[in-house]
Amino acid sequence: MNRSNFVSRACGALGLSFVLLATGCGREEPKVYRIPKESAALPPAQGLPHGHPEINTAKPKLSWTLPEGWVEAGAGQMSLANFNLSGDGGKQAQVSVTPLQGLAGKEVPIVNMWRHQVGLPELAAEEVQRQLQEVEIAGEPGKMFEVASPPDASNPPMRIVTAMVHRGDTSWFYKLQGDADLVAAQKPAFVAFLKSVKLDASGATETARETAATPPPTEAAPVAEASSKTPPGWRSVPPGPMQSSKFLIPEQGSAKGEVTISVFPNSTGGTLANVNRWRGQIGLSPIGEAELAKMITRLDPRNSEVILVDMTNPDTRRQLIGAILPKGGQWYFYKLMGDAEAVAPQKEAFTAFVKAEL
Amino acid sequence: MLDRLWKVLTSLRLTAVLLALSILLVFVGTVAQADEGLYTAQERYFKQWWVFGISFFGHRLPIPLPGGYLLGMALLVNLLAAHIQRFQWTWKKTGIHLAHAGIILLLVGQLVTDLFSRETQLHFYEGETKNYSESGREYELAFISDVDEELAEVVAVPVASLTAGGEVRHERLPFRVRVKKVWRNSEPSFRAPAQEHGPPLTTNGIAPHFDFRPVPEAKTMDEKSIPTALIEIVGANGSLGDWVVSGWAGDDHLVSAIRSSYGRQMRSAQMGDAIARRLTQPQTVSAGGRDYSFTLRPVRAYKPFSLTLLKATHTTYPGRPDIPKDFRSRVRLQNPETGENRELEIYMNTPLRYGGLTFYQYQMAAGEMARQAGATPSSTLQVVRNPAWLTPYAGCLIVAAGLTFQFMYHLVGFLSQRRRVA
CATH class of the missing domain: 3.40.1000 (Protein Transport Mog1p; Chain A)
Structure with missing residues (x-):
C-alpha cells in the first residue's frame, strides 16, 4: 500500500469515528426492557439524601402531669418535649426533655459543659460528685445539679437546673433553664414534674400528656377525638x-x-x-x-x-x-x-x- | 491538497497549538464552574466538540473555543499521523514508539471511559433486595405496563431529551407525549387544604396536592437538580389529560425526605405518611387496551442478579461517635442465571467486582445515630461500569517501559562509547 492510499484510508476511518462519537452513541434514546413486576411501597421515613439520620422518627412514649403555668411547646430536633415558663416582669424559662446516647458515667464533663455555658470555671471530679443531688425521675433514682451564671451587668442572671437518669445506654436529660429568679421559683414544680414523668420506651411515636388539675388557658390542645365530648349520634x-x-x-x-x-x-x-x-x-x-x-x-x-x-x-x-x-x-x-x-x-x-x- | 493536509496533521506546530488550546480550555472551563456549576461546565466545555460562548468571572463572552472532544481527538490524530509519518523500526527508536503508544492508549482509554463508563448508586435498607442501581443525577420518564402475571415492560425516556413544546413517540407506546413544560430543577410545596394557592398545574394525579416551581439548576457537587415536567398524553382518540411528573415523586430518597420533613413540621408521623402517599400515588392512563403507569425517576440500570442487604455496620472510633471508622455492608448475591447464592462483605478498599461492574461502599445510615433516630439502617453502594478501567494502568506501564528502554539504550551506548575512547 502506498502512503497516500494509507493516508486516505486512515482519514476515512477517523472521519467515521468522529461521526459515531458526534452522535453521542445513542445515550439520549429511549430504552425498552422487561422486568419482574415491582410493588410500589413507600420508602421508610429516612433522613435526607446522603444518609443524614432523622432524629424525629420513632421515639419513646413520654407522659407527665403538667405543672400549673407551664405551656407545652412540642418536640424539637433533639428533644422529646419542651415547655415554656413565664414569670413576672417578662421573665422567661424553658424546660426540655432530651434523650442522648452513650453519656452514662460522664457526669463530670456534663456538669462542666453546663458550667462552661454560663461562664463558670470547670470543677474537679470530687467537687462535681459533691454537687450532684439525689432526685426521683420517672420512678427511678436520678441526679440533679444546678449552675448559675456569675454576676454580669450586661446580661440578666441565668440559672440551669439539670436532672439526669441513665436507662440502659440512654441518658435522659431534664433541663430547666432561664431567668435565675424564675428558675428558682419553679424548681419545686420541676422536681414534681420529674416525679410525674412516665416513660414507655416501647417505640410509640407520640408523646402524651395527662390532664393537669386546672389546665391554663394557653395550654396546647390535643386533637379532638371520639371521647365524652363527642356529641351524641356522631x-x-x-x-x-x-x-x-x-x-x-x-x-x-x-x-x-x-x-x-x-x-x-x-x-x-x-x-x-x-x-x-x-x-x-x-x-x-x-x-x-x-x-x-x-x-x-x-x-x-x-x-x-x-x-x-x-x-x-x-x-x-x-x-x-x-x-x-x-x-x-x-x-x-x-x-x-x-x-x-x-x-x-x-x-x-x-x-x-x-x-x-x- | 491531501499532502498539504497530511503535512499539517503531522506537524509539531499543530501539537504545540493543540496543547496551548488545551491549557486555555482547562483554564476557562475551570473558571466557568463558578458561574455555571461543576456538572454543566464539564458538559459544556469538556464533553463537547465546540464551545460557543464562555463564562468568565461572571461575564458571558461570545468567544468560540474548541471543546474537549475536539482537542483530544485532534491530539490523537496528530500523534498517530506523526507516528505514521516518522515511523522507523530501529532499536534506537523503540523506546520512543513505546512511550507514544502508551500516550495513545491513555487518550483512547480516556475517551472510551468518558463515552462508555457509568456510575450509578444502589441504595437499600437492611432486608431489602434490589436488582437495579440508579443514577445520581440523571432522570428518566418511565412508562410501565404489565406484560403478563409476572413481567412488566418499561419504556424509559431520558429527561435530558425532553424539551418544552417537544413530543415523544415510541413504537411500544400507543400514545404520544407532548411536553408542555420541563424544568431541569424544581421545588415542591404541598397544597395544604386551606392554603392560599393559584390553580394547580393540572387537576390530574399528584398536581392537585402539590405545586412545583422552577428553580435555578444546582451548581455544586453536593446539590442535585430535581426535574419536573408538565406533559399531555395524547392517545389515538384524543387527549388523555395533562399530568405532572416530577423527580420529587419518583425518587425514593426525596420521598422519604419529604415524608420526614412534613412529619416533623406537623409533629405527626401520620401526616408525613399521608402527604408522602399523595406524592407517590400512581399516575396511570389506559390506552391500546393496557394500563400504563408513569413516573419520573432516577435512571435505572437493571442487573441480571440481585443484592440483598443483610447487615449495614457503621463503626466509629472509641469516644468519637462523630468520626466513622468503618462502613461495611454484608450482602447476599443471587444470580438465577448461574445459580449463585452467596454472602459477602463490601467495605472500604474491598469492592465487589461482579458482572463487569464494581460495587464500592459509598454511604451509610446505620450504627448508633440511625438506631437512636429509630431509622432503618441502610447502605449505598457506588456501582461503576468502566470497560476501559485498565487502560490508564496499561498506558502508564507502556510509557514507563518505553522511557526506561530509551534511557537504558542511550546509557549503554554512552558507556560503551566511553569505554572505547578509554
Whole structure:
C-alpha cells in the first residue's frame, strides 16, 4: 500500500469515528426492557439524601402531669418535649426533655459543659460528685445539679437546673433553664414534674400528656377525638389524608353529613382564604373581606381569630359550617359539611364541640 | 491538497497549538464552574466538540473555543499521523514508539471511559433486595405496563431529551407525549387544604396536592437538580389529560425526605405518611387496551442478579461517635442465571467486582445515630461500569517501559562509547 492510499484510508476511518462519537452513541434514546413486576411501597421515613439520620422518627412514649403555668411547646430536633415558663416582669424559662446516647458515667464533663455555658470555671471530679443531688425521675433514682451564671451587668442572671437518669445506654436529660429568679421559683414544680414523668420506651411515636388539675388557658390542645365530648349520634370513622379526626353525623332520610378536623402548623393562608376555599367546596363564589366580616361569628372573646362561619348553597342545599381555632402554636380547622337537612340540626352540637376545645 | 493536509496533521506546530488550546480550555472551563456549576461546565466545555460562548468571572463572552472532544481527538490524530509519518523500526527508536503508544492508549482509554463508563448508586435498607442501581443525577420518564402475571415492560425516556413544546413517540407506546413544560430543577410545596394557592398545574394525579416551581439548576457537587415536567398524553382518540411528573415523586430518597420533613413540621408521623402517599400515588392512563403507569425517576440500570442487604455496620472510633471508622455492608448475591447464592462483605478498599461492574461502599445510615433516630439502617453502594478501567494502568506501564528502554539504550551506548575512547 502506498502512503497516500494509507493516508486516505486512515482519514476515512477517523472521519467515521468522529461521526459515531458526534452522535453521542445513542445515550439520549429511549430504552425498552422487561422486568419482574415491582410493588410500589413507600420508602421508610429516612433522613435526607446522603444518609443524614432523622432524629424525629420513632421515639419513646413520654407522659407527665403538667405543672400549673407551664405551656407545652412540642418536640424539637433533639428533644422529646419542651415547655415554656413565664414569670413576672417578662421573665422567661424553658424546660426540655432530651434523650442522648452513650453519656452514662460522664457526669463530670456534663456538669462542666453546663458550667462552661454560663461562664463558670470547670470543677474537679470530687467537687462535681459533691454537687450532684439525689432526685426521683420517672420512678427511678436520678441526679440533679444546678449552675448559675456569675454576676454580669450586661446580661440578666441565668440559672440551669439539670436532672439526669441513665436507662440502659440512654441518658435522659431534664433541663430547666432561664431567668435565675424564675428558675428558682419553679424548681419545686420541676422536681414534681420529674416525679410525674412516665416513660414507655416501647417505640410509640407520640408523646402524651395527662390532664393537669386546672389546665391554663394557653395550654396546647390535643386533637379532638371520639371521647365524652363527642356529641351524641356522631360516629367516629378513620380520618382521611390530612385529617386528624372524622365523624359521621346522624342522617336525616337521605341527607348526610360529616365533621372533619385538620391541624396545621400555620394559618394556611388566613381566614379569608380558608372561607373562600370552603365556599368553593359547596359551589359558592368567593367573597371579600367586607362580606367576610359580616358573616363570621367570633367564638372566643379573648381571641378574635377563633371564628365560625355558616354557609349554604341555596341551589344545591349543601351546607358547610366551618370553625378555625388557633391554639398552642397550631391551627385547628373544624368542618361540618353535607346536606343542609342533616347539617343544620347539628350546628349547636358542632359549635359546642369546638368551644369545648377553647 | 491531501499532502498539504497530511503535512499539517503531522506537524509539531499543530501539537504545540493543540496543547496551548488545551491549557486555555482547562483554564476557562475551570473558571466557568463558578458561574455555571461543576456538572454543566464539564458538559459544556469538556464533553463537547465546540464551545460557543464562555463564562468568565461572571461575564458571558461570545468567544468560540474548541471543546474537549475536539482537542483530544485532534491530539490523537496528530500523534498517530506523526507516528505514521516518522515511523522507523530501529532499536534506537523503540523506546520512543513505546512511550507514544502508551500516550495513545491513555487518550483512547480516556475517551472510551468518558463515552462508555457509568456510575450509578444502589441504595437499600437492611432486608431489602434490589436488582437495579440508579443514577445520581440523571432522570428518566418511565412508562410501565404489565406484560403478563409476572413481567412488566418499561419504556424509559431520558429527561435530558425532553424539551418544552417537544413530543415523544415510541413504537411500544400507543400514545404520544407532548411536553408542555420541563424544568431541569424544581421545588415542591404541598397544597395544604386551606392554603392560599393559584390553580394547580393540572387537576390530574399528584398536581392537585402539590405545586412545583422552577428553580435555578444546582451548581455544586453536593446539590442535585430535581426535574419536573408538565406533559399531555395524547392517545389515538384524543387527549388523555395533562399530568405532572416530577423527580420529587419518583425518587425514593426525596420521598422519604419529604415524608420526614412534613412529619416533623406537623409533629405527626401520620401526616408525613399521608402527604408522602399523595406524592407517590400512581399516575396511570389506559390506552391500546393496557394500563400504563408513569413516573419520573432516577435512571435505572437493571442487573441480571440481585443484592440483598443483610447487615449495614457503621463503626466509629472509641469516644468519637462523630468520626466513622468503618462502613461495611454484608450482602447476599443471587444470580438465577448461574445459580449463585452467596454472602459477602463490601467495605472500604474491598469492592465487589461482579458482572463487569464494581460495587464500592459509598454511604451509610446505620450504627448508633440511625438506631437512636429509630431509622432503618441502610447502605449505598457506588456501582461503576468502566470497560476501559485498565487502560490508564496499561498506558502508564507502556510509557514507563518505553522511557526506561530509551534511557537504558542511550546509557549503554554512552558507556560503551566511553569505554572505547578509554
